[in-house]
Amino acid sequence: MLKDLLEGKPLRHPIHPMLVHFPIGLFLLSFLVDLASLACPDAPNLLRGSFYAMLLGITTALVAAMPGFVDYSDIRRDHPGKVTAARHMILNLVVVTIYGINLWVRSSTLSDPKISLLPLLLSIIGIGLLSVSGYLGGRLVYDEGIAVGRHKRRTPTPQDTLHFSIEHAARDGEAAFVPVPEAEHLRNGETLRIEIDKEVMTIARIDNQLYAFQEFCTHRFGPLSEGSFHGFNVQCPWHNSCFDIRTGKVTKGPAKVDLKTFKIEIRDRKVGVLLRKAHDQKT
């Protein structure tokens, strides 16, 4: 599948962060060579070199954009990193546009000994915006965990969180039955990310059975709805902690604390989660 290819699944490494080294490095190089032309106007060919660096930078930036779009579109809609990713993308588009103009402006003055003000200014603005954008891209990986461990997952990850409420659920003494109709359509290895009155959980279908457990890993709270499944174990995409989804027990560290699990039931041919009353949940 083209999407899997652009996400770097066969390489077991995302493609976009591999390619972005080139525009970042080359735009910086072009700026440094511009500065060198101011410092030593006697050195020949500097502006021509700077032009080539910029040209290669723009080319590689356009190539990097493609897997970048795919990575962006695969982030869950309500993920805290989605906004950062949108900013990162818009900034990058602005930066490439500025460099396109820069390249065009300087193309007629390649034999000059010194860089002139306008292209230099455009380079400074470009580097400034690129630094911010690159920083945001890094935060997406190191803070938000975007694309970390994604290649281990074979099925698509949830595109959104589904919201439910206990309020209108059928009561059964201390427990409430909350139907989750979407769970019926899950295929093996697929997950839902759902929230029932603030309680966030993953529903997964494994071996034709549905299981529900807390969404957040107990190590650094990675998203288990984006985890991979090995038998009845869910593996956190971030640091590879494993949990038995039937019991919630840790089967492999670094996590030390077990997951909360929830009961899945079928009532009147409806699949749903059986929740004890909210105040009973934290025990």
Next chain:
Amino acid sequence: MKWLLDLLKGKWLGHPLHPILAHVPMAMWPAALIFDLLSQWQIGGNAIVRLSFYAIVFGLATAVLAAPTGLVDWSGIKKEKPAWKIGLYHMALNLFVTLLFAVNLGLRWQTFREASEVDRVPLLLSAVGTLILIGSAYLGGRMVYEYGISVARMSKKKWRKLAEAGGANLPSE
């Protein structure tokens, strides 16, 4: 001493420093290979020979800065983790590649000002160096994307809050 470690880890920036700095050699040295090849195909003339030289210099200068930040990140990994060994290979390969490009630079020092073509030996060194660099950088990327090194290290508190709000079982702080 702690302030230095924190500085190298990038705590002040809220972002690990090593992967930022690593962008420069990772871009410059393959770019130098491309420029060398262009010069062999008679494209760009002396401008491209010079550009290749500057790219190698910029890469070397940044690699020297990136090395201590990488060492500090690596020293934080427990020895029994698979990422420790990968980090060790990553480090050894990077040292070797840096050495190759230093030699490469020395070989073109005398000629880059006038030459319109890069010699065979430096070109070969650029090619070998780039190949090893790609392998090494891949290992570096695997440490992040497979083993989660530096992932959610600085944002741990934020995620803990989200997990807490989501009713999750949590380890005690």
